[in-house]
Amino acid sequence: MSLLEIIIVIVLIGAVLTLVGSRVLGGADRGKANLGKTQIQTLASKVENYKLDTGRLPAKLEDLSSQPSGVAGWLGPYAKPAEFNDPWGNPVQYRVPGEGRPFDLLSLGADGQPGGESYNADIRYE
Numbered sequence: 194m195s196l197l198e199i200i201i202v203i204v205l206i207g208a209v210l211t212l213v214g215s216r217v218l219g220g221a222d223r224g225k226a227n228l229g230k231t232q233i234q235t236l237a238s239k240v241e242n243y244k245l246d247t248g249r250l251p252a253k254l255e256d257l258s259s260q261p262s263g264v265a266g267w268l269g270p271y272a273k274p275a276e277f278n279d280p281w282g283n284p285v286q287y288r289v290p291g292e293g294r295p296f297d298l299l300s301l302g303a304d305g306q307p308g309g310e311s312y313n314a315d316i317r318y319e
Contacts, residue, residue, distance in 0.1 A: 222303060222311075225280040229300045229316045232276070236285060237298050237318045239271045250296055254287045279316070281305065 236254075243251050247266045251257055256264070257272040277285055279300035291297030298318040302309050309315065 225303065226311075226314075226316070228280045229302070232279065233285065233298050233300055233316050233318050236272065236276060237296075239276075240287075240296060240298070243267075243269070243271050250289050251287075252289070254285065 239257055240251060243257055246268045247264050249264075252261065254272070254277045255274070258270045258274050258277075260267045260269060279285055279302075281300075281303050283301055283305045286297070286299040286301070288297040288299075289295070296318075300316040301307060302313045302315055304313040306313070307315060
C-alpha cells in the first residue's frame with residue numbers, strides 16, 4: 194500500500210466515525226426531548242388528580258409532594274420533588290391561571306431559554 198492509499202483509508206474511517214458519533218449524540222438529545230414531553234403530560238395528570246381530590250389547583254408544584262396547610266381532601270403525595278425538574282435539570286414552570294386554560298406547564302428545553310428549535314424548543318402542556 195502506498196502512503197496515498199493509507200491516507201484515503203484513514204480519511205474514510207474518520208468520516209464514518211464522525212457520522213456515527215453525530216447520530217449517537219443526537220439520539221441522546223432527541224431522547225431527552227421525548228422524555229420531557231412525556232414528563233410534562235404526566236405532571237399535568239398529577240395536577241388534575243390533585244384538583245379532583247381537593248377541588249382546586251395547587252398553588253405551586255411543591256403542593257403535589259407535601260400537603261399544603263388548609264387544604265382538605267389531599268391524598269398525596271402525588272409527585273416526587275425530582276419530577277419538578279425537566280430531563281436537563283431545569284425546573285418545570287407552572288402557572289395558574291394558564292394562557293387559555295386553567296394551568297400551564299412548561300419546560301424550556303435543553304438550552305433553558307424561552308423559544309428555540311429542535312431539542313432547545315419549549316415543551317408545553319397541550
